[in-house]
Amino acid sequence: MRINWGVPERPVLERARDVTEQEWAGIPWLRVLSPEHQDAAVAGLRVAKVQPGERIVRLGRPATFWFGVVDGLLKMSNDTPSGGTITYMGVPPGAWFGEGTLIKREPYRYNIEALRRSTVAGLPIEDFHALLDRSIPFNRYLMNQLNERLGHFIAAREIDRQDDPDSRVAGSLAQLFNPVLYPGVGGLLRITQQELGYLVGLSRQRVNQALNTLAEHGLIGIEYGGVRVRDLAALRAFSMR
DNA sequence: GCATTAACACGTA
DNA sequence: TACGTGTTAATGC
Numbered sequence: 001m002r003i004n005w006g007v008p009e010r011p012v013l014e015r016a017r018d019v020t021e022q023e024w025a026g027i028p029w030l031r032v033l034s035p036e037h038q039d040a041a042v043a044g045l046r047v048a049k050v051q052p053g054e055r056i057v058r059l060g061r062p063a064t065f066w067f068g069v070v071d072g073l074l075k076m077s078n079d080t081p082s083g084g085t086i087t088y089m090g091v092p093p094g095a096w097f098g099e100g101t102l103i104k105r106e107p108y109r110y111n112i113e114a115l116r117r118s119t120v121a122g123l124p125i126e127d128f129h130a131l132l133d134r135s136i137p138f139n140r141y142l143m144n145q146l147n148e149r150l151g152h153f154i155a156a157r158e159i160d161r162q163d164d165p166d167s168r169v170a171g172s173l174a175q176l177f178n179p180v181l182y183p184g185v186g187g188l189l190r191i192t193q194q195e196l197g198y199l200v201g202l203s204r205q206r207v208n209q210a211l212n213t214l215a216e217h218g219l220i221g222i223e224y225g226g227v228r229v230r231d232l233a234a235l236r237a238f239s240m241r
Numbered sequence: 242g243c244a245t246t247a248a249c250a251c252g253t254a
Numbered sequence: 255t256a257c258g259t260g261t262t263a264a265t266g267c
Binding site: 242243244245246247248249250251252253254 | 255256257258259260261262263264265266267
C-alpha cells in the first residue's frame with residue numbers, strides 16, 4: 001500500500017481521447033438523451049485505457065468526473081486502518097458511478113482501481129450538472145440507478161452475513177449480473193476466478209470449487225475467462241439460503 | 242473441518 | 255508465450 005498525500009499523480013483522463021462510434025453503444029445513458037443533449041455529452045466525454053492496479057478514483061480527491069466502464073473490470077474499495085481492504089463492489093462493463101459524490105460536490109469517499117486492463121469513460125462534472133439541470137430523461141435514468149443501487153447494497157449486506165463460501169460467490173455473481181446497473185455484462189460476465197476471489201475475499205481454489213457447485217445446480221456455466229448466467233433468480237435464492 | 246498457500250500439468254488466447 | 259483453470263498436498267486457524 002503506497003500513500004502519497006499531496007503528490008498528485010496524473011489523473012487517468014488527462015491522457016484521454018474522444019469516444020469512438022463503437023464505444024457509444026457501451027454507454028447506456030447516452031441513448032435516453034435528446035439528440036442535442038447527446039451531442040453535448042459526447043463532446044465532453046473522455047475515454048482512456050487503464051492498467052491492472054491503476055486507480056481511476058482516489059479517496060479524498062475532488063470529484064471531477066462521472067465515470068463509467070466501457071470494457072474490463074474495476075473494484076470499489078477502501079483501505080482500513082489496520083492495513084486491510086474493504087471491497088464494496090465489483091464494477092463491470094456498463095456501470096456508471098460517482099453520481100452521489102458529484103451531486104454533493106464532495107471529494108470521493110472510496111478508491112476505484114482496475115482489476116484488469118479496462119476502458120474507462122468520464123463525463124466532466126460541469127457536463128454532468130448541465131444534464132442534471134436540463135434533461136428529464138437523464139434525471140430519470142439517474143433516479144432509477146440510485147434506486148437500484150440501494151437494493152444492491154441491501155443485498156450486499158445480506159451476502160456479507162452468509163458464511164458459506166458457495167453462497168457468497170453466488171451472491172456476488174448475482175450482483176454482477178444486475179441488468180440495470182451493469183447493462184454491458186449481458187449473459188456472459190468476463191471475469192477470472194482469481195478476480196472473483198479478490199472481490200469475494202476467497203482464494204482462487206475455493207472460488208473454483210464454488211463455481212463448480214453452482215454449475216452442478218444449473219445456475220451458471222463456467223467458461224474460459226468468464227461465467228455465464230443460467231438462472232439469475234435461482235442464483236440470488238442460492239445466495240440467501 | 243475447512244480454507245489458504247504453493248506447486249504443477251494442461252489447455253487456451 | 256503468457257495466462258487461466260483444475261487439481262493435489264502441505265499448512266494453519
